[in-house]
Amino acid sequence: MDATAKILVVGDVRGRFKQLFSRVEQVNKKAGPFEILCCVGDFFGADKQNEELIAYKNGFKHITVPTYILGPNKEEDKKFFANLVEGEVCTNLTYLGKRGVYTLTSGVKIAYLSGIEAAGSVGGEHEFTKADVQAVRNSCLVSKNCATDYRGVDVLLTSQWPYALLEKENEKASKLISFLCREIKPRYHFCAINGTYFECPPFRIPKDETTQFELCTRFISLADVGNLEKSKYIYALSLKPVDKARLLDLVQKTTNEIPCPFIGLDMGGTFSKNETSESRQYFFDMDSSGNRKRRGDGRNQDKRPRIMQIDQDDCWFCLSSPKVEKHLIIAIGERFYMALAKGPINSHHVLILSTKHMPCTAQLSTEEWEELDKFKAALKKLFKTLGQVVCFTERHYKSPHLTIDVMAFEEGYSWKIKHSFEDKAEEFNLEFETVPVLTSPQMLPEMGPYFVAELPDESTLITRQMKHFPLHFARDVFCSENLLNCDEKVNWKDCLLERDEEVANVEEFRKIFAPFDFTDDD
Template identity: 45%
Template sequence: MSDKQKIFFFRLLCGDVEGKFDTLFKRVESINKKSGPFDILLCVGNFFGVNNKEFTPYKIGDKKVPVPTYILGPNKEDHVPFYPSDDSEFELCDNVYYLGKRGVYTDSKGVKIAYLSGIFETNIETPWTYNAKDVSGLCDACVRGNPSFRGVDILLTSQWPAGIISGNSNVSLSTNAVSDLPSYLCMKLKPRYLVSGLEGIYYERPPFRCPNLGDHDTTLESVTRFIGLARVGNPNKDKWIYALSITPLDKMKMSDLFQKTTDETPCPFNFNELESKIFKIKRKISGVNQYFYDMNATDEGEEKNKKRNKKPRIEMDQSKCWFCLASPSVEKHLIIAVGNAAYLALAKGGIVEEHLLICPIEHYQSSLGQPPDVLEEINQFKEALKKFYLRNNRIPVFFERNYKTSHMQLQAIPIPKNADRELKDIFVDESEAQGFKLDVLESHGRLDQVIPLKVPYFTVELPDGTVLYTKIQGSVHFPLNFPREVLSSGPVLDMPNRVEWKDCILPKEEEEELVQRLRTDFEPFDFTM
């Protein structure tokens, strides 16, 4: 790939902040003006410290965080109160976001970031610790539903991976701040950059490649670079901030990924030893890079075979989701059409008879971060509904509420053509009356460019294509019935008795009859047939 063809997206990496927020954000602002713009700042280690009074001005809005900042979770019990107690809240202040205990975050530019918060403890589960179960869950989150998984761009851990300084006698680490589990994650996920904190020193290891692990491993043997960052404003002036230009893995040519570097070193980890130590796995080796997996090995052959054939644990219990198509809880009699990645269904307790839902078939919490094929099919359903509603001289309003929901639902409500007059002003005025503000998404913009992946939000798309949105802050009580209140009002549908969905539920027999009629009416517009 030539320099002209390369696509670089700029990231900043930061070590332990430990309450020195002014030092951090002043430095970030300076770098951003001089060498930016940078898309995001990723922080590892302890974000909070003993004294956190400098955070208050940022929290109340007197000072601004210059770049969207993503942080790992607490590494000690004393820091837990500084993080959200509700799993649905991730915004600590404007432009500072808590990634969570573990997971994978693919940003708007396609850079895939895996992360693991806390310090290792064997058997206990607390907000500031992780264990082998968390590591297995993170691996599952990366690989599950992704048969062509190739690796991640960045792996963030607060603890350093044990063995990373092998062969370097000039670096010494505290034994309580390293763990074998980040080493195992490195072998499994093959990050192009592995970044850690907590040690208080800067160390950048020469690049290395983690070997392919056999027939079950679809990752690429791309180069991994480890970066350990020092504490913000440390007296030794060790490097605590790192500017990184990176092309997303999915946008790179294979030849560039496999290209050798002049300073490569042997991989410092042994996968068999790590797997045996962490998971007590016995592995038989047959030939080069050919492995037979047994995640629950015992001395009894029969028991071993039974456990080997067990299906891997699914982290998300989709049986409890009302909208996962494979779930026994979904009300299948409401379904109108099913595609490859999304489906169309009657909204339960709809405002009008043709109040419909577009949902992904698999479990995604919101429209942000979904695979391109899912988004493409959702858009196909939207276009089909526009034509469907137009047959009765009606036009659709689409809205999504990613707040106190677990499965993405794009709601579609048809309104008369003449009812869209001043619809934007009605939504904006009513939002201000209810204590929050709706912003207009620029015509050339995307929702994922203004709302981070895990931040709750509400968005509505008006018939003229205008998109309004709001981030739902932790301190704001967002009215769940807000879009129904607006659309049911006199200027729009004039159906004030249809605000509460529970009051609009039909008996199952009537729902089945309505769905059957809708299936017939929608058939000329159904691209899934």
């Protein structure tokens, strides 16, 4: 399969939806098909200007290329991003979220950061902070596990300009974005909101602790859609993913390169040396003892985009719902409970679920995350006494309630688990990122669906490539020939037990879990 991806990027739309999507349809017919359309800058306009979107929401008009937008850049625009279900504005139009890394089916990696730089350490919904920049940087760098073969990312999307590219733009530019660009080394960096088309000569970012290669970045600012000067507002790219590209193509120099504008940039004390790629300690904030700090302190949790709630009376997993099967419950904490899986693969196949209705772990507060960690730690200790290791998976896709699937394997199978995930991923044409052990909800995608697997070797596999994602993917892996070798148990409906069997399994698990059950503590 050809790994080359065709991508479109546009600048500020500001409510000119009909003009944009008509133009995109023409370009797609002539030079496509394009895999994705990315919008940087202000997508929505004044209230009346946004009426053009109604036809697309009602299905009278169609968006031909899957379109992804960044978040608000002004306080008054945040209302347009409220109450989105998994980021969807309408069919084929999705809000990416505040920050993160999105991997296309082709393998192309797109890093993104919404909004403008906040004045302090706590920003509004239309602002980003140092913590947001660190989160994006970490997501890009951790997959290489501190090795020196990092090749950068394919595309960086921001609305605000980086500082130091043009003197006249510096007043409205961001040093944090300059820092991010220098750290993650994108092949292309797109931005907008200044109403200017500007394509900078390519510049090469020197090698550092993350890479032995001097990688090249091309910066492009796009004008407004439909601007009177007819400046360029749409840009087409054809890219082979950076991880699959020839190394020669990445390092080969061109004649018109300029010095990197971000080298020697004074960050005004924003970042210390051990937070940059000049030191190997760039993945996490560290306290004086060298322990990883949790970034979520609960103060900003309410600023996350909210997911539309489903009636709890209809949810199988809400403790308050009449549909919950209480005979499956093993232990109940303040914020989470543990239950036998319905249609279990074996008698030790259990689930960790939130007591209240919420969609995913990415939306947990610090207190909720800490209790979830307690359940995971207790289960690890239990299975260790049985000579087993444990794998935790979460599918935030077509699953309205937060559910962690827990499966244990003999210790000798530990090394096979990651290989089994990779084999199945290849079979289903999925791309996974490898990141370190999860220490905070901020390490998970803020908006939109994802699948994550926490492995016994303290690495984590994650993908946001969820279109047509196989709902039984985790069970496909667990039941594969390399692990439990029971393909007949892939579908949970084929594994349903009689109520008496379920009750017996719950009682047995309660007994073996009792020495580790922190929920009984007074």
